[in-house]
Amino acid sequence: MLRTHTCGELGAAMVDQRATLCGWVDRKRDHGDGVFIDMRDRYGVTQIVFEPDSGPELLDLAKRLRNEDVIQVEGLVEPRPEGQANPKLATGGIEVRASRLVVLNRTETPPFLPGQGSLPGEDVRLKYRYLDLRRPAMHRTLLLRNRIIKTMRDYFDEHGFIDVETPVLGRSTPEGARDYLVPSRVNRGSFFALPQSPQLYKQILMVAGLDRYVQVARCFRDEDLRADRQPEFTQLDLEMSFVQADDVIAMIDGLMARLARDVLGMRIDLPLPRITYDEAMRRFGHDAPDLRFGMEIADATDIAGRSQFRVIRSVADEGGFVRGITVRGGAPRFSRKQIDELTEFVKQDCGAKGLLWFRVEPDRALWSPVSKNIEPELLDAFRERFAGEPGDLILISADRWPITCKTLHGLRKRLGAELRLYDPAAMHFSWVVEFPMFDRDEEENRWVAMHHPFTAPRPQDMDLLTNDPARCRAQAYDLVVNGCEAGGGTIRIHDSSVQQTVFNLLGIDADTARERFGFLLEALRFGAPPHGGIALGIDRIVMLFGGLDNIRDCIAFPKTQKATDLMTEAPGAVETKQLDELGIRIAGKPA
RNA sequence: GGGGCCGUAGCUCAAUUGGUUAGAGUACCGGACUGUCGAUCCGGUGGUUGCGGGUUCGAGCCCCGUCGGCCUCGCCA
Numbered sequence: 001m002l003r004t005h006t007c008g009e010l011g012a013a014m015v016d017q018r019a020t021l022c023g024w025v026d027r028k029r030d031h032g033d034g035v036f037i038d039m040r041d042r043y044g045v046t047q048i049v050f051e052p053d054s055g056p057e058l059l060d061l062a063k064r065l066r067n068e069d070v071i072q073v074e075g076l077v078e079p080r081p082e083g084q085a086n087p088k089l090a091t092g093g094i095e096v097r098a099s100r101l102v103v104l105n106r107t108e109t110p111p112f113l114p115g116q117g118s119l120p121g122e123d124v125r126l127k128y129r130y131l132d133l134r135r136p137a138m139h140r141t142l143l144l145r146n147r148i149i150k151t152m153r154d155y156f157d158e159h160g161f162i163d164v165e166t167p168v169l170g171r172s173t174p175e176g177a178r179d180y181l182v183p184s185r186v187n188r189g190s191f192f193a194l195p196q197s198p199q200l201y202k203q204i205l206m207v208a209g210l211d212r213y214v215q216v217a218r219c220f221r222d223e224d225l226r227a228d229r230q231p232e233f234t235q236l237d238l239e240m241s242f243v244q245a246d247d248v249i250a251m252i253d254g255l256m257a258r259l260a261r262d263v264l265g266m267r268i269d270l271p272l273p274r275i276t277y278d279e280a281m282r283r284f285g286h287d288a289p290d291l292r293f294g295m296e297i298a299d300a301t302d303i304a305g306r307s308q309f310r311v312i313r314s315v316a317d318e319g320g321f322v323r324g325i326t327v328r329g330g331a332p333r334f335s336r337k338q339i340d341e342l343t344e345f346v347k348q349d350c351g352a353k354g355l356l357w358f359r360v361e362p363d364r365a366l367w368s369p370v371s372k373n374i375e376p377e378l379l380d381a382f383r384e385r386f387a388g389e390p391g392d393l394i395l396i397s398a399d400r401w402p403i404t405c406k407t408l409h410g411l412r413k414r415l416g417a418e419l420r421l422y423d424p425a426a427m428h429f430s431w432v433v434e435f436p437m438f439d440r441d442e443e444e445n446r447w448v449a450m451h452h453p454f455t456a457p458r459p460q461d462m463d464l465l466t467n468d469p470a471r472c473r474a475q476a477y478d479l480v481v482n483g484c485e486a487g488g489g490t491i492r493i494h495d496s497s498v499q500q501t502v503f504n505l506l507g508i509d510a511d512t513a514r515e516r517f518g519f520l521l522e523a524l525r526f527g528a529p530p531h532g533g534i535a536l537g538i539d540r541i542v543m544l545f546g547g548l549d550n551i552r553d554c555i556a557f558p559k560t561q562k563a564t565d566l567m568t569e570a571p572g573a574v575e576t577k578q579l580d581e582l583g584i585r586i587a588g589k590p591a
Numbered sequence: 592g593g594g595g596c597c598g599u600a601g602c603u604c605a606a607u608u609g610g611u612u613a614g615a616g617u618a619c620c621g622g623a624c625u626g627u628c629g630a631u632c633c634g635g636u637g638g639u640u641g642c643g644g645g646u647u648c649g650a651g652c653c654c655c656g657u658c659g660g661c662c663u664c665g666c667c668a
Contacts, residue, residue: 116617121598222667
């Protein structure tokens with residue numbers, strides 16, 4: 001070892017002993033006759049002192065040090081002189097009087113200094129990721145990630161789960177996200193797909209009798225990126241045999257309590273609260289509601305239907321909804337201009353045509369540009385429905401159901417953050433359950449699976465599967481943390497005839513099903529146990545537990561929004577020879 | 592594919608209504624300094640204002656296109 005200690009561990013107990021440290025020059029303070037170096041490694045920062053009595057060569061070498069040089073220092077650990085302790089440093093009570101300095105590696109002037117200054121733009125950070133990752137904040141996140149994954153592995157090991165690796169080179173499946181494809185050289189013209197999740201393999205493992213499977217699995221989805229979405233991400237994937245939804249949920253409840261306790265030192269009550277999908281949409285307009293604050297949606301469609309005011313009346317008449325939220329004390333806080341901004345926001349981001357709003361006046365009247373069009377007794381009814389008190393601002397969306405959901409959720413999320421309606425350090429865990437089996441694809445006029453096509457309907461909804469698919473609920477459950485979907489799972493279909501029925505509904509004909517999932521259908525016929533599982537988004541959980549607002553900070557080497565790596569410049573061109581071997585020619589850009 | 596914000600010194604930012612030689616902090620280079628800890632003080636180097644075109648007597652600023660980063664809708668579970 002080139003060192004005897006780290007830069008974070010020296011303290012009063014080491015005084016008068018010799019130590020050798022290795023690390024980076026974090027800062028240099030040159031006083032002419034004396035030089036102070038703050039020396040940094042993963043474990044902390046220690047002050048090194050060079051003074052004339054250590055000899056002119058040593059002092060001269062120290063003076064020539066630059067930020068981010070890599071050095072080795074040997075010296076005596078000394079208490080700081082009276083009044084010179086630095087309370088900002090964990091090692092601030094001591095310093096190391098250098099007797100030897102070795103420059104292990106000089107640095108060129110770095111584009112930015114990880115130890116100081118304001119954070120550069122994200123493009124610079126990603127290009128010089130090794131410098132960015134030197135920052136203590138990034139170390140903390142990677143350590144947090146490591147701690148979370150270690151806790152997960154320990155927990156599932158204690159509960160009898162077996163870690164099984166599944167292939168990265170698989171086959172493309174039609175449903176779900178766009179696949180990343182890998183051409184096969186040996187089988188020219190054929191392609192592997194990188195897994196969107198190990199879904200099929202883990203079901204096969206249940207058929208194989210593994211009973212409890214777990215994996216930290218890399219997943220790939222070739223879709224557009226977001227602050228919380230990367231093309232390549234990591235799931236804690238698991239599957240259990242002979243279980244019902246409650247069993248999987250309870251298992252994850254235990255994990256969350258353990259993570260909260262061991263990682264955050266936070267106690268959470270179990271079982272975690274559950275609400276149904278329908279209730280979530282009704283009260284919060286979203287299937288992953290942020291339950292850290294209220295501002296619930298109220299429905300006034302019935303009142304609107306009694307009005308002669310065409311704007312709201314027609315919505316009610318045509319099967320739409322008039323729903324809204326109440327911003328407590330919002331009337332004086334939102335100027336006309338700010339309300340216009342909210343209107344612009346819901347038009348731009350939520351597909352809304354507009355936003356109705358009312359201020360509750362001191363005399364409890366509702367004031368709005370459209371108030372004069374609405375019957376006074378109905379205004380009163382609105383105020384009561386939205387529990388409006390003087391000073392409140394009522395925001396209303398009148399539109400088709402999905403648009404009112406999107407709009408009010410969008411407003412709720414935005415206002416919750418802007419008005420600081422919750423403690424940013426608070427953590428709220430909950431489950432959303434009983435998702436619909438199917439969603440309607442209006443453009444293609446067909447049913448699509450809400451989760452994936454292997455999701456089992458609730459036993460009591462089995463007849464709805466064929467009679468009324470829209471009302472058929474699935475044995476599906478999502479873990480929601482602070483309004484973010486942290487994971488989702490289902491009980492799977494373990495009966496090949498039910499599976500066939502679902503495929504039919506989804507418009508996957510028998511031939512296609514056999515071609516794509518033949519092995520699964522076959523496996524289900526050879527004694528498949530009832531089984532189910534869940535996958536947790538590890539990157540997102542790190543983000544949530546770390547209080548971070550973007551997923552890139554939770555990943556050592558993330559991609560940009562255009563799915564490129566600014567450090568390696570991947571993806572890149574390949575040799576023509578490589579393409580020839582694969583039988584691939586690049587077509588011209590489509591017109 | 593659509594909407595929005597941004598791009599000026601290595602880095603973070605400023606630059607009046609379109610107006611003289613594009614500034615500051617920091618980093619970097621040189622010098623001074625006996626205890627600093629964002630050290631301080633003095634001096635200095637450093638610019639294709641992302642790129643291309645246009646409008647104008649004159650463009651960092653206005654217009655069009657393009658490249659890149661971020662947020663977002665669509666997409667994605």
